[in-house]
Amino acid sequence: MWKNLEETLGASLERALTGLAAFFPSLLAILLALLLSVLLAWMIRIVLRRMLRGVKFDARLEQWGFVGLAEISPGRSPTRLVCRGVTWVVILFGLLLGLLAVQDSLTARVLIRAFEFLPSLLVALAVVFFGSLLARFLSRSVLVGAVNLQIQSARLLSQVMKWLLLTVTYAMALDHLNVGGDIVKIAFAILFGGIVLALALALGLGARDIVRRALESQTKEPPPKEDEAAKHL
């Protein structure tokens, strides 16, 4: 019995060692790919940071209206955010290359499928990311503008703006990923059409007189506007 047990254990140890020996080159390949990708990412990060600082990326983004990006960036610097993002993408890419070296056809197939799906996923994530930023920025702009114009329902207006943009953003992202097929498009069309119809009805039924007066005033010479701000200067 002891002999059998010894043989069994010896065989399993041999199999484990053989497996490990067979896996060792793959492990080395993974580690090497990871190491190279970290080095490459480090170099790309340095070059990219210098380039972005050289072209005053942070200031330009603010000029172009992407101010929300600074709020979520480390150290309030979009340059750092982009550098970190690129660094991690390069490292992830290296890791994936390393994993592909594993001699397991099923794992490799799964990884290759995942890898093929990655660009679409990244684009969809980018759409959601920038859409969310834009929604946040524009809803705040509407809120501040409406408060300064003394509109009592300023918050409601701002929320409407935000959710309209978010709805469009998520519909675009899902459509890009081919998730849900036509259901997303149809649901979006119904939802968006419903909102526009509701707004049109609300305006038509509730604010007919205001619209009429507004249209009439367009055809008349506007009265001279009082310089309200001048007395504050």
Add this chain to the structure above:
Amino acid sequence: MADQDLVPSDIAEAVRRQGGVEIIVGLPSYNNAGNISAVAECIRQGLRAAFPGRTALIVNTDSGSTDGTAQEVAAVAESDSIRLVQAILPARDLDMPYHGIPGKAQGLHLTLRIARMAGARACIMWSPDITPVAPEWLGMLIRPVVEQGFDFAVPLYARHKFDGSITNGIVRPLLRSLYGRHMRQPMGGEYAFSAALVDRYLGQNVWDTDQARFGSDIWTATQALCGSFKLCQVQLGAKQQATSGTPLDLGTTLGQILGVLFEDMMRNAAVWQKVRGAQPIPVFGVAPDSVPATVTFDVRKLVDSFRLGIRNLQDLWSAVLPPATLLEIRRVANTPPESFTLPDDLWCRTVFDFALGYRTRSLSRSHLLGAFLPLYLGWLASFVCEMQSATHAQSEVRLERLCQAYEAQKPYLISRWRSPDRFNP
């Protein structure tokens, strides 16, 4: 590049023909046809009366007027000693600045280059929409620079106690606490300065920034306040602005002014952090008897605007204001309009916190500047409520107290400026 190469050749030739110019008068314009010829004529008379025989050059920089302003100016008579030159500036700015002249900074830049090229002893910038203007005002304002060695002279206009509340509540006390000099009306639009300041202005790299585009008047004053220049104020009469073009709304106006002030604070942080206390600036002339036009505000409306801001903008304010300040502001909002009071120290800290928020970008800058309006209207409501039955002298005493409150809160600003993340009471 030399000034001669940057000044239009016809103007350079006119300066050369005149054989040196002692005084330069900068007159920017943009659609001021209704008023400009009277102003230009007034400048000519003022120069002739104050400095007979001295050579002067009126530099009209027009930002592409479409109402014949340039032709109106060109029709003004010249003499041997007083010449007029004109430059039509390319229309570049899309956003209208609060003072109503889109290319004012470009005009100032060109005027400064002409002044340095001509070796002028003094320069004066004059608004095209000032009305009524007395010819002697120009001489009164520029004389301290030409004859008494001052570097920067600003006017003191007679104003109603509620007129110029952005100046009184923010610009004047803020600049005084920062730079330690008490300039009462730093945004007058008219100012005279020496050749030394011409060199300083031209040495600054701001001409393509929003700071110059929107607030060259404030920027020129802060540059004079920052350096070791001799400053003075000159009592003039009651001024009115002629309306030209479409006026901006109050939110945009306030945002532009605050943006320029906060940019200046960032640029000059090394200077103002060393300044303690404040020194008076000499005043020439006597206060005029003329009664300025009455300015009125509806306190209830102002308080309503403030409360609307409280209801909607607290999320944005909380990115800029410390929780304790926000709590105090909420408490103030609950007081009835008749006894509405925004304490001075709270107001000063709020202004300082917004300056810091602008610097650290704790919020998008356009949102930050826009979100300040309800707070300003709250301060204005408090000031109007308190000073409703006060005399002009009493309101001046009250403003002096406000300035002292800014000075008292300056250590708070410096602490937060140096460690914005650590110090958050």
